Amino acid sequence: MARNQRADEAVRRIMQRLLATMAANEAGVRAGTDVECLHDFRIAVRRTRTLLSQTRGVIPQRERQRLSRSFNWLGDITGMARDADVYLLNFEAANNSKLVNALEPFHSYLQQQQQLTHQQLSKALQSARYAQLMTAWSGYLAVPVPVHSRLLHAHDAACDFANWRIWHMLRRVIRQGGVIDADSPPQALHELRKSCKKLRYLIEFFQSFYPETKVGKAIKVLKSLQDMLGEYQDLQVQQRMLAHFQQTTVITPVTQPTLTAVDGMMRKLAKRQFKVRKQFQRRFAGFMATRHQQRFKRLFKPR
Template identity: 25%
Template sequence: MDLRTVRERLGEPVEQTRQAGVPGQVHATLDRRLRDLLDHDPGTRDGSDPEDLHQMRVAVRRMRSVLGENKASLDPEWTDELRAELGSLGRALGPVRDLDVLIERFRAHIAELPEPDQRPARALVTRLTRRRGSARRRMLAALDAPSYPALLARLVDTVNAGVPARQEKKKAKPAKPVTPKDVLARPHRKLRRAVEALGPEPADEDLHALRIKVKKLRYGTEMIRATAGKPAKRAVRAAAELQDILGEHQDACVAEEEIRAFLPNADPAAAFAVGRIAEREEAGRRAARDAWHPAWLRLDEATRALLR
């Protein structure tokens, strides 16, 4: 099934879902994110603008996250199968996007180095660009595989027919309007407990795990933003701020790992230049460590206001 056929089958955007309760919110979210995915598919294949791949990957992650966080209200077997298929697509897109981020990051650092250091430092970018070429070939092969159009067809069927809700043994009561507690209480509780478990100097991997929990809370808040009004918008902004800080920390950690892998085989000029980049990354990592907890307090306050 090509993209044109997918769009013809998809029809008009869902303005008012036919489903009530949490399944209705999930239905509307899948509709929006599927359209995002389709919008950025051509650009991802073309490769001229890295933002297309970024937005396509974000669409996949948001669909997978909203399904996982609301599994209690959905058909569990259907949810697990669809999340697994989305996970496979996300893993195909991820390596190229991660390398895009690193390459852009190092190029920005190199542009700020003294002129004599710029040329030897580019050896680091050349190394990453070769890896990106291999990762991109694997990504395109995944997009051309039969599993990808099969996933699109499944998503289209879901958007057209509605999300399969969990079947209750007892007679189901009429669905009530979705409240922030229905969507946000669980991810907020898990995030708060994770923060409380951290020591004064959290390990890098613990802060990365925290960022994943922040994203889940943010995606849930975005799902109800249209109905929850300004408090939800404030919570989304606070989540985005914390996510960005933790993302900067993670990017700096990954960059430092790449530098450590590069240095043993680098010539002296390249090693010196890239060492200066490492100093910048260490400074950025430390700044993010200083900033994340105040940002968490702002997010916690904004989310608590929604849950009152």
């Protein structure tokens, strides 16, 4: 993309590439035979959701809100299926031979959850709602942008639009992270994680506008904070999954060794989560280091 290209044209081009990624992986997702297809499909959906949320004044408001609701629905479904894949893969990779027999009921539970979420996703991709979304989305993207648009930022230079949205999201990350302390609830870290993800996506969408080495360093320091927040969130979700399994044992009893092994996993996850939580202030301070913030400012602050 050219730096002086119209913002609505640049956004349209990014969205077309995301749609192409979804289309290239849809068959693999439907078949459920390749976890990487689901991963790539889901990332394209997530990126589309982010771009829709950041394009006020570039995409008509009614169209943007309607598409956002549909992609939020698709994102929720693909997220559940992808989470089930990841937790099953992580469990099998970390399987302790001493506990393999005791944890077999939990392993079976994870397999059932994976099968259930993939069935739900497959059903969703065969639904009229999904067909209507893809028809509307591909149809919208196939129509050239109007020569004269009344939308507020449609005629902005793409680089100026990118700087505006990236800088806005960067200030949100700084604001949210700056008020988190030892007493902040997990939800505060979760909200910061979502903002970091949006910021990274925005930078990656438009990274060709910036010097490769400098923007690469900016992404790297952001990713360090994002990885810590992501691990913290994953540990929370894994504990909730274990807790749900424990609830199912009321209906389908399991042996005491299984309950003991699951309790041990819960304690191990909670201990790791506590350690990760203690890393936050150091990671965020690293992100806020003067040299990094000066780089962000030189790259993205609107002129």
